[in-house]
Amino acid sequence: MATISIGDVARRTGLAVSAIRYYETMGLVRPGRSASGRREFERSDIRRLSFVMIAQRLGFSIAEIRAALATLPDGRTPTKRDWERLSRAFRRALDTRIEGLARLRDLLDGCIGCGCLSLDQCALHNSGDSAASLGSGPRYLLGDDPEP
Amino acid sequence: MATISIGDVARRTGLAVSAIRYYETMGLVRPGRSASGRREFERSDIRRLSFVMIAQRLGFSIAEIRAALATLPDGRTPTKRDWERLSRAFRRALDTRIEGLARLRDLLDGCIGCGCLSLDQCALHNSGDSAASLGSGPRYLLGDDPEP
DNA sequence: CTGCAGCCTCAAGCATGGTTGAGGACAAGC
């Protein structure tokens, strides 16, 4: 089976070459190397990188994605079943995230009426579940932290 | 009406003093200054900062929050009605965001079955609406960009 | 065989959202 150059992987995935190299340093892909040091990707790496792109769009951090990918089998090429398992896990996390946002939205509804923003009693201000901290920096989403 | 020191604001909002100063440089609050140069906050600034915290939790960037706060009246202290208007706007944006995530989730459902990740035909991979790009860097959420 | 496209590494840079520390001023309590 022929290997794929980084440029071809970039063209096929739509990722920038620099991004793919970055993902390698982050441990999201582990291409082989040719005698002269060039990266040699497999077909399954394209799927892997696509998964990375999708997961990113879903709001997951690289650390989280790496953790998810780490559950793929080590020796062999992942099967469709493997990818299904991963997708299902992300689907669950996504559900939780959506629920968290919906909960915050409902709290916001309450606050719109009460005008209580800033008050100690404000449910939204004080709801301890940092449900939607989707900002930058480590995003501890709904309790599913990346590894510490 | 007595003004409030930055330390007290920090204690009352739960924000770090450094964060409040940072928010000032970002234009989210504009405290007055004492003769000796100390920041003098008003009561309404506490509400303002609480709004900032909540909006951050909802996933909005500082640029977006600044834009929202800019719609508050300039000369006078914002009324309950003003805050209600802001909250409603955020509620709408939040709805859009939740819908986007739900849409992605449904696409993911389709993909779990088809195992198509990485294929050109993959709906999730190719759905053009970058609906959930909640990562770091400028987060263009569901089309409601911060100012360019 | 030469030339250039494509690959390599490593360091630096950008944006976001802050924190930390140095060095200095001032206010208030004892």
Next chain:
DNA sequence: GCTTGTCCTCAACCATGCTTGAGGCTGCAG
């Protein structure tokens, strides 16, 4: 009146997620 706590500014730093540029090999086409 002195000491301690709080405040000030400014610069540097952290993490995340990349891009850009410098400087240098490699490999395939003509």
